Amino acid sequence: MPGLRELAERTPPQRERYVDLLRALAILIVVLGHWMVVVVTGGARGLNGFSALEVLPWGRPITWFAQVMPVFFMVGGFANAASLTSHGRRGGDVQDWLLDRSARLVRPTTALLVTLGAAALIARWAGVDPAQIGRMVWLASIPLWFLLVYLVVVFLTPLMHRLHRRAGPAVPLALVGLVAAGDVARLAFDAPTLQLGNFLFAWLAVHQIGFAWQDGTLPDRPVVAVPLLVGGAAVAVLLTVAGPYPVSMVDIPGAPFGNLSPPTLALLALATAQLGLLLLLRDSGNRRLRRLGPWMAVIAVNSVILTVLLWHMSAFALVAAAVNASGLFPLPRPPGDTVAWVLWKLPWLAVLLMVLGALVAVFGRIERRGAVPSRSRWTPRALCRPRLRATATTVGYAACVLGLLGVADAGPADHGPLGLPTAAVAGFLAGAALLRAARSAVDRRAG
Template sequence: MPGLRELAVRTPPERERYVDLLRALAILVVVLGHWMVVVVTGGARGLDGFSALRVLEWGRPITWLVQVMPVFFMVGGFANAASLTSRLRRGGDAQDWLLDRGARLVRPTTALLVTLAAAGLVARLAGVRPAQVGQAVSLASIPLWFLLVYLVAVILTPLTHRLHRRVGLAVPLVLVALVAAGDVARLVFDASTPQLGNYLFAWLAVHQIGFAWQDGTLPVRPGVAAPLLVGGAAAAVLLTALGPYPVSMVSIPGAPLGNLSPPTLALLALATAQLGLVLLLRDVGDRWMRRSGPWLAVIAVNSVILTLLLWHMGAFVVVAVAVYAAGLPLPQPPEDTGAWLLWKLQWLAALVVVLGALVAVFGRIERRGGPRGRRAPVVAYGWRAAATTVGFAACVLGLLGVATEGSADPDPFGLPTAALAGFLAGAALLHAARTAVTAGDHRPGRS
């Protein structure tokens, strides 16, 4: 693996470094936001917790600044479009691209799930109550919700990018209309099932906008960016202040309606405003990224970006368990006081240290390329295509099972056993498909 300085020197001059900056900032904000919002309590029955936004009403408008997952999906769409276009231009095919792109997501996720399962099993054998094990594992696996939807967006990229090339911005407009229909079904007819599609439609709409930014369909001009910023912000204010949507742009457990789970029109309005702001700041950000120091820092963060996302709540669980086991004071000061904020700063310092250690251990899995120099098995093209399809389907269904079932008390691993097994089987199939070559093509395993 080349060093950071070597990677910086090898950066192509045409690379959109600003996109890398936005990706790094988005994930760092997500990490900090999750760490700040979770409140840990302890008692005779062990550790528990809740969202600080339940009591800190003044913090709900602040979520407009820290809800940056739309930015992550935007730059994801940009990067996926650029990568796929480059691969096809060099004579590659969409299946190879998909296997390579998917490996970047599946490999670190496999490490997380296997580690959580092992830790859950050890805790159960040590006599920890199943409910506590399930709760801890469920909290540590919160980031899998975002990973699940993003993985689906990546899997669909060859199709959705082809649609973008044919009809352009009509695709996200249709997806926004589907989100609106889901909201109407929930708000007017009290039918929540149709709104479940918003988990996919909303994030795909934002992902498609990344395509439009990448190929210039959406021009990077103040005359385009400013109306997006002002119009999106105005729509978000109207939908939350006068409309039926809550102010908070992150989920508050127990609230009758949220803007994130699943996403709503209000969240898409905020995404539109964020898009406008991102485009307005593009030239400033690009100039900053031409400086060696900031660019090296961005490369460093992006080299372990998925590890940071996947493990930041695992670090939270480690610190919470350590504090509780050491008999240190829990609960903390009341959440609406300055003492709580000072207390939280100590938590943040501990979390940074623990996450740094986890990244040092597991970040190498993300940075590692594919197998090189190995003797690749030769298989029929149909087998490889089938393994790719079944592998991705198993991974998606496995992650869906883990994300939706939550705390799995009866399972020995603290995770749904069937979902875990399904994901691991899918990951194995994808690895086999990626390292194989089809008959007539005897190139070494792809990296």
Template sequence: MRRQARRLAERTPPQRERHVDLLRAVAIVAVVVGHWLAIYVTHDSRGFQGGNILRVVPWARPLTWPFQVMPLFFLVGGFANAASLTSHLRRGGSSTDWVLGRAARLLRPTTTLLGGLAVAAATAGLLGADPALIGVAVWLASIPLWFLVAYIAVVVLTPPMYALHRRAGLAVPIVLAVLVGVGDLTRLALAVPYVGKANFLLAWLAVHQLGFAWQDGRLPSRRSVAAPMTVAGFTALVLLTVVGPYPVSMVGFEGERVQNTSPPTLALLALAVTQAGIALWTRDRGNRWMRRPGPWTVVVAVNSVIMTLFLWHMTAVVIGVPALYGTAVMPDATPGSGLWLLLRIPWLAFLALILALLVAVFGRFEQRAGSRTAPAAPVRGVLPAALTVAGIVAVIAALLGLALAGSGYHGPVGLPVGMVAAYAGGVAVLGLVRRRYARPARD
């Protein structure tokens, strides 16, 4: 993997916006570390107990501001998707085959995760493991699917949303932010059910659109733009949380009446504007640093397995908890205490080791997807486009169903069989379209 990353780094085109790749790598690492730090575990005669540290340690909640970097991930995703789509269309490709290529890169590592969880759950069942414990383990390991549902949705909507961006520019994310505010109002002030659920899509679309504007220069990387943007976003964030009705924590946890991520709120959008301003502000310095072979090779290596890192990082927790706490290697400590904080060092180190092993085993599937080629002849026509949409809808619905399934026991493979079948059907349809209507060529 190291040799491959070095080769990819050496072949990087000089015009590539390397700062975007750096930000993507930083964002995913921050998400992984943040999730690991947010977990507390105890073990006694009743078995394993635990939860989110934010629920029991209030002083930790402001620390979620630097660790909640999903807005940054959607921002750089918008930049990368806009650049990729425009380049693809310029070479004569179609929106349909672009979506097929993008979906393949996301779904191959996802399929690997689901297959791995199914095999692990079935094996644990055959070995006599408690079904309830299997259910909890699979549920924990599949938590990353929440994010994937939203990200696949915005990726698939990139062609029409980018066309809208070409016409209306920054008015699009502004309107989307207003709609997020309306959703907050109906949900929090008027207690209207379900309307605010649209924010799961509207908020992330708004951040994704900012990435479009950054890519084509409508949101320039100048200090005169970046500094006011950062200050305005941070000021709004403080006012909305410290003074306003939104919680300080940018990560939701059980028992919190209002959560900033479920669904996303105006406060989370304020954080997104702050992060976007910082991203613009640091662009030149980031690009200069990425001209150095060493750091750039590391960033290339992380990005080559970025979905694997994200999708498997909670599986590392599922393995690490019984290995450390079940064997009493890791002593119990009061969450938030000095000893607990000190023990975060070996906890992170052990989970990082497990994740590195998982990536070494499963990362090759993502790398193969990344090296796969897009259609040589553009996929055109109503039928392949309709089949592509149908396949994507099936995949998103299945992943949402899996994310909502909860921690109960769902049968021998640990996952709801109906949702797995729907996911497999959607992936099969997308594969059929690629094989039937596309000939491979390098993208």
């Protein structure tokens, strides 16, 4: 592959570099947020933990600045719309685009699941308590909930993009209405099951905004950006301060109601304010990224951004286990003096960054290879037929999504030799294999 400097110099002038910057910043903020909010405790019975937001109420308003998953889905909508449009102009079909996207998402995830399973097997063989193994593997697999939703959104992108071209802003407005209906069912009728659709409706609505941003139907002029920023922030304040929604934009374990799982109208209001701010900063951001140094840094982070997201809680689990086993220094837990606790977190974060850097150095190559077409020695000839390849693509995505759903739904307990539900892991790996075979058929046909 070309070097970093060469990639930066070869970047087309029309590329929206600001979007790449936002993607990198969003994921890095998520990583730091998780590292700060998760508190681990140790003792004779092994590791345990809780959320710092449970005991630090002053941290809950700060989550308004740390909750940047809407930004990632907006950026994802922009990037997916640009990629799909470009693919169509070159004569490519929807299935091939989906297969290309799957390589960038599924390969790094496969590496994580296989590694976690192997580590669980080794730990069990070494005599580690199975309950502790399950807890640590669960902790390391927390980022997979995001990938589960994003895979569904990517699979629906061709359909939703067609709806965007036909109906424009009516699509996200209808999705927001469905989110509102889910919230009403939860708050007024105590029917939380009816709110589960918000996991899809809310993130699809935010993703649709990225479509409008990409094709210019959402102008970035201040006359549009300022009302979005002010109006979204005002609605979020009303819903949380005067309304029934919690202030925290990150779920607090044990709380009866949260804004993230599933997403609520309050989170969408915050997303609207974030959109206004991003549009206001767009021109200045693009100007700064015309410089070679900052743009090279953005390219470097984005080349391994999914690896950073997937492995950051594995780094946390490794450091927590090592510290607990060695007893060299106490695990971070909020004391009465919160300032001292925050300062104690600084060396903790430094160690986590070093461990994550080592993991990215090892596994980041897999993500980079996912961006380059690769051929498999084993490619069923039947998958060269468009209809069968389309079916394989759908089944492969479905198997991966269902597998990740099984993993995400598993709690911190003993789930067998792999530390995670065996059937869920097997389902994901089967879907990944099917997608790889279908993708190889595309490469074979092109060759």
